[in-house]
Structures are given as C-alpha cells and as structure tokens.
Amino acid sequence: VQLVESGGGSVQTGGTLRLSCTVSGVITPTHFRRYCMGWFRQVPGTKREGVAAIDSEGNTGYADSVKGRFIISKDNADDTLYLQMNDLKPEDTAKYYCAAEGPLFVGTRSWAAPSEYNVWGQGTQVTVS
Numbered sequence: 233v234q235l236v237e238s239g240g241g242s243v244q245t246g247g248t249l250r251l252s253c254t255v256s257g258v259i260t261p262t263h264f265r266r267y268c269m270g271w272f273r274q275v276p277g278t279k280r281e282g283v284a285a286i287d288s289e290g291n292t293g294y295a296d297s298v299k300g301r302f303i304i305s306k307d308n309a310d311d312t313l314y315l316q317m318n319d320l321k322p323e324d325t326a327k328y329y330c331a332a333e334g335p336l337f338v339g340t341r342s343w344a345a346p347s348e349y350n351v352w353g354q355g356t357q358v359t360v361s
Contacts, residue, residue, distance in 0.1 A: 233255065233256070233257045233258055233264065233332060233333070233351045234255070234256045234257045234353075235253050235254070235255060235330045235331070235332060235351060235352065235353035236253065236254050236256075236330075236353055236354070237251060237252070237253050237328065237329065237330045237353045237354065237355060237356040238251070238252050238253075238254070238356060239251040239252050239356060240328060240356030240357045240358045241357075241358070241359070242359040242360075242361065243320055243358075243359075243360055243361075244360070244361060245320065245321060245322060245360060245361070246319055246320065247320050247360070248316070248317060248318050248319075248320065249317045249320065249358060250314060250315070250316050250317070251271065251314065251315040251317065251328055251330075251356060251358075252312060252313070252314055253269070253271075253312065253313040253314070253330030253353060254310075254312050255310070255311040255312065255313075255332065258311065261311070264311065264332070264333065265288055265308070265311065266288055266336060267287075267288070267332065267333045267334050267335065267336060268285045268286065268287045268288075268332075268334035268335050268336070268337070268338055268343050268348075268349075269285065269286055269306060269311075269313045269330070269331065269332045269334065270282060270283070270284060270285030270286070270304075270330075270331045270332075270334055270343055270344075270349065271283040271284050271285070271304060271313070271315045271328055271329070271330060271331070272328070272329045272331055272346060273324075273326035273327065273328045273329065273358075274326055274327050274329065274355075275325070275326045275327075280329070280346045281295065281326075281344075282295055282343060282344025282345065282346070283295050283298055283302065283315070283328070284298065284302055284303075284304035284315060285304065285334060285338050285343035285344070286304050286305070286306050286313070286338065287335075287336065287337045287338045287343075288336075289337070290306075291337065291338050291339070292304050292338060293338035293341075293343045293344070295344065297323070298317075298324075301317065301318050301319045301320075302315060302316065302317050302318070303315070303316040303318075304316075313330055313332075315328070317358070320358075320360045321360060322360050322361060323360075324358060324360050325358060325359050325360050325361075326357075326358060327355040327356070327357050327358075328355060328356055328357075328358055329352055329353055329354075329355045330352070330353040331346070331349035331351065331352050331353070332349065332350070332351040332352075333349060333350035333351050334348045334349040334350075335348050
C-alpha cells in the first residue's frame with residue numbers, strides 16, 4: 233500500500249488548506265477499510281503528533297489543539313483521505329503525514345499513537361506565518 237499526500241503549502245495566519253492523501257496498491261479493500269486512517273504532524277526535533285483520525289464507521293477523533301478548526305474526511309469510493317484545515321495558526325506549522333492500517337476504532341486515544349499505524353506517506357509541509 234502506498235500513501236501520497238498533497239495540498240501542503242505556505243499560508244498566513246487564519247488561512248485555510250486542504251490536505252489530500254491518495255491510496256494505491258491495496259490488495260484487499262475490505263481488509264484495508266476496517267482500520268483507522270489518520271493525519272499526523274511533526275516538527276523537526278519533536279515527536280510525531282496525532283492530529284485526527286477516522287474509522288470505518290465514520291467516527292472521528294481530533295487532537296485538542298485542532299478541535300473546531302480541522303475536519304477529517306474520507307472518500308469511501310477510493311479511500312482518499314482529506315484534512316480540511318481552517319483558521320490556521322503558526323503553531324500548526326509542521327510536516328503532515330497520512331497514515332493507514334491503524335486501530336479498529338477511534339473510541340480510545342490509541343488512534344493518536346504513531347506506533348498503531350502500519351503504513352505511512354512521505355509527508356507534505358505546511359507553513360503558517
């Protein structure tokens with residue numbers, strides 16, 4: 233399975249961006265779709281942080297720092313994952329990564345643990361000034 237992120241860039245404080253994560257190489261879609269997909273971000277020298285995740289039932293989880301500003305969604309036809317980022321702040325500056333094959337549900341905080349995901353994209357940079 234390959235994940236490719238796009239949509240990053242440089243914006244001013246208060247601006248918006250929409251990240252996309254396209255999926256390819258899935259052999260067994262029914263298996264792949266059982267598990268959470270999520271967005272993480274990382275600033276150099278710091279730990280990778282869980283931003284948002286969505287499970288097979290459409291339940292979502294968000295980091296407290298982005299609640300009310302970011303929206304995660306998924307196109308179930310082709311598994312493309314999105315992250316709508318509104319009211320961006322300088323502290324949102326990071327490299328954003330798409331992840332797949334995570335936990336089964338977002339009901340617990342395990343969705344935010346990078347170790348729970350098996351597949352990662354290469355990331356896309358978001359800079360807010």
